[in-house]
Amino acid sequence: MKSFRTRAAWACALSGVIALTASCSSGGDGAAAAAPDTSSCAVLDPGLEWFGENRQLLDRMIAEKGTCGVDGDVANGAPLALFDWDNTVVKNDIGSATAYWMIKNDKILQPEGADWATTSRFLTPDAVAALGAACGTEVAPGGPLPTRSDLDCADEMVAVLDDETTSGKPAFAGYDHRRTKPAYAWAVALMGGHSPDEVADYARAARTENLAAQEGAEQTVGTTQVDGYVRYYPQIADLVKVLRTNGFDVRIISASAEPVVRVWAEELGLAPERAMGVRPVVENGVLTRHLVGCGGVGDGEDSVIPYIDGKRCQVNEVVFGVSGPAAFDQLPADRRQVFAAGDSVTDVTFLGDATGARLVINRNNAELMCNAYDNSDERWLVNPMFLDPKERAAEPYPCSTKAFTAADGGKGAVHRADGSVIEDQADTVY
Template identity: 55%
Template sequence: MSPRDTTRRLQALAAAAITVAALVAVAPSAEAAHPGAPCTTPQLEPGWYGDNQARLQQLIDRYGRCNPYRPARARPVAVFDWDNTVVKNDVGDATMFWLLRNSRIRQPARGDWSTTSRFLTPAAAKALADACGALARPGTPLPTGTPAGAGCADEINAVYGTAATRTAAAAFAGWDRRTMEPGYAWLPQLMQGWTAREIRGFAAAARTENLAAPVGATQQVGTGRATGWVRYYDQQKDLIKSLRKAGFDVWISSASPQPVVEVWAEGVGIDADHVIGIRNTTTRGGVYTPRLQGCGSVRDGADTMITYIDGKRCWINKEIYGVRGPDAEKVQPAARRQVFAAGDSDTDVSFLRDATALRLVVNRNKNELMCRAYDNSDGKWIVNPMFIEPKKQKTGPYPCSTTGYVDHDGTPGPVRRDDTGVVPDQADTVY
């Protein structure tokens, strides 16, 4: 072939390639040409109470990308609490116990335990200093995993787990009961001095141990025993998988520390950028401080707005919908709210109420939550027993009309509907 013929052939091939590329660019894809053809609505596995599986399937059928098939539409949002909603037991507890057993909690600055929480009482600060003060220099790890540090481990665990010292003195005071739980917040605050990467390593080690331990196992923490196992709920794993497959934007909102929940959420396919946990402020080098990030009108370091009751609403509005400032603390228009939410405790009440289509409650006998779920004034609540070791039926009614609600200052009162009507006492019927 002559050089001229070769050149002409190459030019022809190039022209043909350009033509094919142009046709591909303008031609409708098989998916677009036959809407619905490649779209299969996932079907939930069995294992749910009553008609809950059918109600959840209706949610997927209605809001999933196949009905109608519109791949470019905004994805419906689903938000799950984590501890005792997606898993049995508490991953924050599992991490705390691991930290104590492995001597990973640091002596606070100047040995002053009041620097770890603005809500810690003088009695608790003194009890912690007495138990732990002589064991390590400020900023260095306390030997809580050794016999010499067992008393320190016991005092920390008492304050964390019971909100009281070992002598029964109140450990915390002065917090807003609708935006903060100081015991929950204290765990990430005790992670000061570590980086998020290091904490993820601690959480991963705790996760491995707790998943490997048999159901019902306990572990030695200080001189006492503590829960030593965690399990994912198969039904919730399947629900999350099905929602994601159907095109839902699935998030986790938890009152456990951010890096801890990130590690556990990997087990259900949720990436770190879709996890909202308690978040610390950090130094320029990425080291955790005992101060917490704020939300809404609460500035960073004020430590008064974590992912707890109304605080969960604020953080969801901020992180998922981009609402900033005081508006993040308010109920948003329906178009800027999750269509589905799942939770198990009073800490989840506000973001569950915000869900516009369906609200799944895992029954752990929590007063305000069960009052609202059983009242079911708008027909959007469904209740399921715990999937592992479910609670027995509550023997008496929930005190909805008298003390089921806890106000900002801790005062108990009646649970009220949106129209301010009082919710009557409710019987426990799903167990």
């Protein structure tokens, strides 16, 4: 982690005028600038634990960039704050939790022609064959598969949701690794045939079950042990509240299904249109197995979700109104989010676009942590997971050789915006 002096410089760099220590000055004469007066507006709860000075630095950023008491909207010039959801706002994954609930409650419908290839263009022949063999053809297309009792079918679904078949063969291939994660998209495809209201009901049922479960609990789906609980992080809920009180337009950009994210975001007081996720195509009142496109990629092509560069695309398109391939490009600084928070490689692009501060929840993801620890522009803040944090990474992240994932899935060095290679980084915030 950067030294206190460097972190003080980080606070100064937020606007050029914020003072964290006497070493922060407004000019060449060394005079200390006055810290912003936050006494009349909400600040982060000092009773909630953050790492190091992260809470104070976030308070200063909010005071500088926000406007106390204003109802923030980007359309009216408000600063934008973007949050990933899974393992950033909450502990564990709400997309997986909903898929598991649907499998346990016989809510997955037999695909068209009992052909699993219709559920994802990226499923490998091995995965299609494994699902077909496990789930059979006895149930008519559109009928509910008995996954509560058919443990082989349930196990195969759970395995494919985790990127491989039960025999360990790859479940997906042939996709752009910077624009989609087919397993995440497939979790949304499994909702096909249900109405948006039905999916919202399933999400609420899964939410109730996972919030009621004991912290650390697992559940059995088929015969597979998987996570069985979810928790909102109090620190992040507080951060969302304080940002909104200070006039930020707060939105979610998640790689879980948009109807599911919108249910969970209700707890934070966010309107549905401020919760973005993987968008299923809806026809005749029901979800299809296909997805809404982005960046000039048409609906139903299923090759872009809010994942790495796909997150930037959806933000630029939905929030800033950019259409076509330009939605994949970084916008000018005055048309980008001021704040962003995330925890994984899926978040690295939209985090890097933030102009004010970037909060990283440390889950030992190499590409993201390379950028965060390099901290080349003094905007990155690293915090351990607030619940059951990861242990320190045993070896430095291989930033200079293989931490970056290319579009074709190949590995390489992580580069800064200027093209230089980031050196290997030690894990120091854990």
